Amino acid sequence: MKVIICGAGQVGWQIARHLSGEKNDVTLVDMNADLVRRATDTLDVQGVVGFASHPDVLAKAGARDADMLIAATHSDEVNMVTCQVAHVVFNVTRKIARIRAQNYLDPLYGAITNQDGLAIDVVISPEREVAEAALQRLAAPATFDTESFMNGRAQLLGIQLTQDCPVLNTPLRQLNELFSTLRAIVVGIRREGRLFAPDPGDQLYADDQIYVFTHFEDVNRALEIFGKKTKKQERVVIVGGGNVGLAVARALETRTDRIRAKIIEKDRATAERAADALERTIVLNGDGMDIDLLMEASIDRADAVLAVTDDDKTNLLVAVRAKQAGCQMTIALVNDPTLAPLMAPLDIDAYINPRATTVSSILRHIRHGRVRAVYSIGDAEAEMIEAQVLSTSPLAGRLVRDIEFPEGVLVGAVMKGDKVLKPTGDLRVETGDVIALFAMAKDVPEVERLLQVSIDFF
Amino acid sequence: MLTRLAELPLLVVLLGLSGAMALVPAIYALAVNDHEHARNFLYSALILLVLTVMLGIATAAYSPRDPSRSHLSALVLAYAVLPFALALPLREALPDTSPVNAWFEMISAFTTTGASVYPPERLADAVHLWRATVGWFGGFLIILAAYAILAPLNLGGTEVSSGRVPGRGAVGTAQVARTADPAVRLTRFALMLFPVYGSLTFLLWCGLLVLGESGTSALIHAMGTLSTSGITGSTPFRDASSGTAGEILIFLCFAFAITRRALPGVRLAENRRPFLQDPELRLAALLVLTVTLILFLRHWFVATEAAIDASEALSSFWGIIFTAASFLTTTGYVSTDWQTATLWSGIGTPGLVLLGLAIIGGGTATAAGGVKLLRVYALLRHGERELEKIIHPNSIGRGGIEARRLRREGAQFAWVFFMLFATSIAVVSALLVLSGVDFEQTMVLAIAALTTTGQLAELGAAQPIAYQDLTDPVKIILGVSMVVGRLETLALLALILPGRGRT
Secondary structure (H helix, E strand, O other), rough: EEEEOOOOOOHHHHHHHHHHHHOOOOEEEEOOOOOOOOHHHHOOEEEEEEOOOOOHHHHHHHHHHHOEEEOOOOOHHHHHHHHHHHHHHHOOOEEEOOOOOHHOOOOOHHHOHHHHHHHHEEEEOOOHHHHHHHHHHHHHEEEOOOEEEEOOOEEEEEOOOOOOOOOOEHHHHHHHHHHHOOEEEEEEEOOOEEEEOOOOOOEEOOOOOOEEEHHHHHHHHHHHHOOOOOOOOOOOEEEOOOHHHHHHHHHHHHOOOEEEEEEEOOOHHHHHHHHHHOOOOOOEEOOOHHHHHHHHHOOOHOEEEEEOOHHHHHHHHHHHHHHHHOOOEEEOOOOHHHHHHHHHHHHHEEEEEEHHHHHHHHHHHHHOOEEEEEEEOOOOOOOEEEEEEEOOOOOOOOOOHHHOOOOOOOOOEEEEEEEEOOOOOOEEEEEEEEEEEEEEHHHHHHHHHHHOOOHHHH | HHHHHHHHHHHHHHHHHHHHHHHHHHHHHHHOOOOHHHHHHHHHHHHHHHHHHHHHOOOOOOOOOHHHHHHHHHHHHHHHHHHHHHHHHHHHHHHOOOOOHHHHHHHHOOOOOOOOOHHHOOOOOOHHHHHHHHHHHHHHHHHHHHHHHHHOOOOOOOOHHHOOOOOOOOOOOOOOOOOOOOHHHHHHHHHHHHHHHHHHHHHHHHHHHHOEEEEEEEHHHHHHHOOOOOOOOOOHHOOOHHHHHHHHHHHOOOOHHHHHHHHHOOOOOOOOOOHOHHHHHHHHHHHHHHHHHHHOOOOOOOHHOOOOOOHHHHHHHHHHHHHHHHHHHHOOOOOOOHHHOOOHHOOOOOHHHHHHHHHHHOOOOOOOOOOOOHHHHHHHHHHHHHHHHHHHOOOOOOOOOHHHHHHHHHHHHHHHHHHHHHHHHHHHHHHHHHOOHHHHHHHHHHHHHHOOOHHHHHHOOOOOOOOOHHHHHHHHHHHHHHHHHHHHHHEEEHHHHOOOOOO
């Protein structure tokens, strides 16, 4: 597939890396010649230097025979115009644009992005998705990673196991028999930095990070079994009042359980914008690293601190400082995935990787078959793929135990109608079911083949 | 023709209008066969009009160096000169009155104060109508001035919402190649405001007529309400035959003195909130209700007799609410039920409450006087914000850029104005004490004059103060302070202070 990616920023770069790794023909367009050269050096992509929405630049990038265009430059407006130019001039089939400003995304003005308007097939809004991820982390405070699947009926939880976990050193098969009513399954284990899909005979050890795919009703029970207490979050301090912080605060305000949030924002104008947009949340202006300011936000009594500034290091340090001051739980926004291993030594409870969330939502539109959700785990080491089973798929009509899944693939859950079922060997996968699969990165093409339309479909 | 007229100096135009106004009582007197008064007013009108024509010809070529400031000085001059012109028909009608009395009567009407040195029965209906007309004209002039003269100079309450230094125009921007000439602006706003102002008066007049008031008294009350002068005819307002129904109608019309937003058809450039969320309206409602509740509920703390008469309670409730609103808008009409209310609440002198309300005053760019609700609102918001800051010193206030400006610069200017107002009360009181007025009375008289609520003299003190008993110097001091109160100290300072030549 030929894909043009406009903008070699965080998101553009990451998608380019993903897609080029999957043998797609990727062309990266950016104004910054340096960045484009580095991209062509490190990734298997072609580069074009120029202004993304200019038709001649797009033509040079090969828009005439491109299958897809992803506009992820820093400017919403450039992204919109790029999509329209691609539609009108080059007739590109699929156009994805990143749009940050919430006003464009208001359902009231939905006509903006449809075929008659700007002809954008898919709008992705990183801030909104990151805010959602932050809220999920807040909702499941004991996890270091969460993502919801199957219309919110299932959840992927990342759990850090400690010494006091009651189910250590027990084979998974035995756990399954022990808690037979628990609709949860361990889909991935990271031990000593290596992620793998477990066999039924594998055991859990302290300091393992495990990924559990569970029914949403069983989330609390699952956490308890793995030795995590759930506690209600009441006082939340958000450091960074930009789009993400604002979106989280706004979502917290609309919640009925009256969470009291405070925002700390360094830039006065941004802080004023946040204060104007919020009703109850108190907005403080100043440096989030300043202990006086943190105390003013009563960080010592806060249940959680959410560091979501645009600087990774600030986020990490704020989280550490808040923990030291007495905050129960810290969540940091981290753009650089290589910083992820620092979380444990720094005692940061959870992190949000905005690229993982954004890239996931873009990947969902690139995958073949009826892929409904893709979540990229860790540093793109594995993916959680949610897809609908087509009648032509090799999965359709077969029992789970009969399907030849590769070694690194596990079934998380199967949804029939709107019932989410725990996968057992004698469960039959039928056409129209939604299946959630954990797949190691090297097995993704094979999973795609399994989900894909067979040749005889044509 | 109209534009040509508008280009004449403002003072000349106003003089001509005063002459034309004098025709109103003349026609009325003719209609009721009061030929003597008809003649008086007609002659005065002719004298003023002839004078206007002559002055108009003489000043046709006048072109001021700084037109916007020249209009401000013309406005101030109007208050200095016009009362003499307006007193002309009064002197004719009452040959035995002293010049100071006639001047005081007219300046009090023209500044919409409504204090009268004559016992009502001494004046003919035509003269009462003349007082009301002058008050009505004065009320319109101050509304018009607020829009066309004071607002461009960032005065009269605009400084609170704009947050810019009062007395200066807006900062010039390159794309605004030509700002509207003040004369043009005055004509435009006059054409916009007068139909509204006039027809509202007419509607209120009709309403009061329907409710059973006599034509003259209804017209005087309608004019007195719209201009907030509170002028009444030969019978006091509390004896008006329209009763509580008429009071309700007038009460509704107080809205025009509480917020400029109430005037229908007037375009405002500012951010349009729903009418009921207008800060001035809300603050006024809060104040009136608080006062009413306190006075009303006080009954239960002081009452000795247990029996509570429901109709008495209701009428005293209405009496307080109407009178409070009336004094808040600096109109000064007293409800029929006020006496009941006073007895009900058991406070001997609730007049002090009315003094407080009058100091707060009505809305900006309305005919009301006082400190103005918008300024009080700005101070309140500022205070609220400061309290928040005690808890969270680094917190950011909400409400958007306008609310923020109101809380910072707006509150600062409001505070400056408030201080100037307090200082003027002190200065006027001091002058009055020096002229030999009793101390308790000086306070009431100073506030009555500065808030342009002449009726406070009757209710504010323990014993009613009669203006006719005051000496001439006291009357002159009061007359001048009425102008100060009407034009707001800030506007006068902006005119007098050095640097007026700068633009």
